[in-house]
Amino acid sequence: MTLAKRIIPCLDCENGRVVKGVKFLDIRDAGDPVEVAKRYCDAGADEITFLDITASHEGRETTVHTVEAIASQVFIPLTVGGGIRTLEDIRAMLNAGADKVAINTAAVVNPDFVREAAQRFGSQCIVVAVDAKQVSREGEALKWEIFTHGGRNQTGIDAIEWVKRMVEYGAGEILLTSMDRDGTKIGFDLALNRAVSRAVLVPVIASGGVGNLQHLVDGVLEGEADAVLAASIFHFQEYSIQEAKQFMAAQGIEVRS
Amino acid sequence: MNKIAVIDYGMGNLHSVAKAIEHVGRESGEKLEVIVTADAKKIAAADRVIFPGVGAIRDCMAEILRLDVDQIVEDAMKAKPVLAICVGMQALMRHSEENGGVDCLGFLDGDVRYFGDALTGANGERLKVPHMGWNQVKQIKPHPLWKDVPDNSRFYFVHSYYVQTEKREMVTGISNYGTDIVATVAADNIFATQFHPEKSQTAGLTLLSNFLRWDGSA
Numbered sequence: 001m002t003l004a005k006r007i008i009p010c011l012d013c014e015n016g017r018v019v020k021g022v023k024f025l026d027i028r029d030a031g032d033p034v035e036v037a038k039r040y041c042d043a044g045a046d047e048i049t050f051l052d053i054t055a056s057h058e059g060r061e062t063t064v065h066t067v068e069a070i071a072s073q074v075f076i077p078l079t080v081g082g083g084i085r086t087l088e089d090i091r092a093m094l095n096a097g098a099d100k101v102a103i104n105t106a107a108v109v110n111p112d113f114v115r116e117a118a119q120r121f122g123s124q125c126i127v128v129a130v131d132a133k134q135v136s137r138e139g140e141a142l143k144w145e146i147f148t149h150g151g152r153n154q155t156g157i158d159a160i161e162w163v164k165r166m167v168e169y170g171a172g173e174i175l176l177t178s179m180d181r182d183g184t185k186i187g188f189d190l191a192l193n194r195a196v197s198r199a200v201l202v203p204v205i206a207s208g209g210v211g212n213l214q215h216l217v218d219g220v221l222e223g224e225a226d227a228v229l230a231a232s233i234f235h236f237q238e239y240s241i242q243e244a245k246q247f248m249a250a251q252g253i254e255v256r257s
Numbered sequence: 258m259n260k261i262a263v264i265d266y267g268m269g270n271l272h273s274v275a276k277a278i279e280h281v282g283r284e285s286g287e288k289l290e291v292i293v294t295a296d297a298k299k300i301a302a303a304d305r306v307i308f309p310g311v312g313a314i315r316d317c318m319a320e321i322l323r324l325d326v327d328q329i330v331e332d333a334m335k336a337k338p339v340l341a342i343c344v345g346m347q348a349l350m351r352h353s354e355e356n357g358g359v360d361c362l363g364f365l366d367g368d369v370r371y372f373g374d375a376l377t378g379a380n381g382e383r384l385k386v387p388h389m390g391w392n393q394v395k396q397i398k399p400h401p402l403w404k405d406v407p408d409n410s411r412f413y414f415v416h417s418y419y420v421q422t423e424k425r426e427m428v429t430g431i432s433n434y435g436t437d438i439v440a441t442v443a444a445d446n447i448f449a450t451q452f453h454p455e456k457s458q459t460a461g462l463t464l465l466s467n468f469l470r471w472d473g474s475a
Contacts, residue, residue: 001393001394001432002433003388004411046391075277075457075458097273097276122268122311172415202389203389203390
């Protein structure tokens with residue numbers, strides 16, 4: 001009996017539609033997040049992460065309905081992130097059926113928000129999403145900083161110090177994205193992931209850079225990730241969830257079959 | 258009509274469990290009514306009761322006592338099938354180490370312990386806390402709720418504290434995370450799970466479906 005490493009497909013959504021593209025042959029509407037989530041769940045995904053990149057207020061209402069629809073058909077854990085700024089936002093998402101919320105920019109703006117959220121709703125549902133970028137130059141000791149607004153705003157906050165603080169404040173999990181690797185398909189930033197994973201007691205989800213199945217394996221074995229998150233390799237059916245699990249299992253990683 | 262009451266004492270996400278029960282009802286074609294409530298009368302009128310719980314035990318216990326949920330659960334346990342989930346299960350025990358020590362309901366003989374900050378696996382690897390994700394559950398005792406659930410199925414766990422009991426006869430399922438942990442217990446017409454059946458896909462939905470048909474006997 002061993003805990004399985006988790007594979008988490010991520011849906012980026014805008015105004016209730018999956019963006020970044022999804023290509024499933026046997027799906028009616030590849031932009032419908034409910035269909036996509038259900039499809040991943042049936043394929044053996046261990047969790048679903050739904051990232052809302054909608055800007056407008058009306059769009060946020062749509063998101064609540066989308067989360068509701070996913071939660072009534074998908075019976076694996078569902079994390080919702082993007083634009084979570086207030087305790088009311090969290091309550092709305094949990095009431096809609098989310099199991100966890102991912103807090104990113106709002107934590108940087110007001111770190112106490114994470115403490116309040118964990119006290120009110122429990123650490124088990126508070127994921128702190130961290131966008132980190134390497135700031136050390138070649139030859140220097142590795143150092144990463146936290147960025148917000150999709151990697152545009154440098155905060156000057158050291159990534160390792162930040163995750164320790166967030167866990168102390170009650171974060172139950174860290175969703176760690178390397179801004180250097182996001183979208184590159186050259187693999188996770190393993191040194192970053194390992195440093196973060198060793199710095200905290202809570203599980204760390206590796207994100208950013210997956211281009212093939214070996215990258216998932218490396219994320220677990222070398223990056224010491226407890227879960228691996230990927231979007232495009234699954235969306236475009238380059239690989240199925242089952243292929244990913246078989247590949248990981250063949251290299252000795254415990255997965256849920 | 259099969260009436261299911263999910264006890265709502267204001268702690269966390271009860272919608273997942275209500276939605277999962279409704280889904281199971283739809284799939285089987287059975288007519289169900291699922292109510293999420295703290296109203297003692299409505300719970301007394303239900304055929305089956307679910308006692309969920311997430312978050313910290315101190316806050317859960319405070320709300321349980323403030324809303325007289327202790328009495329509601331005690332009455333339900335005498336009369337009808339009850340399913341307790343996660344912190345709901347822990348709340349039934351005598352005492353929890355969480356939050357510096359909290360007295361629980363004491364309806365079952367067990368105590369709730371912390372995994373510890375230095376937990377290691379079989380190969381000496383460091384284990385994260387909370388125990389979060391899909392772990393196997395070994396069915397060590399037959400029970401109607403295990404019907405059609407393959408032995409060693411994986412269920413979704415998320416917890417930093419686990420139940421220990423000297424009453425081995427009440428343990429129906431175990432898992433392991435650095436140490437053997439009680440995954441499920443059964444006593445008379447109560448069944449309790451440390452994992453979340455409502456988040457455990459097929460295995461979890463099968464267990465919930467069995468609960469909807471369970472008459473409370475072992």
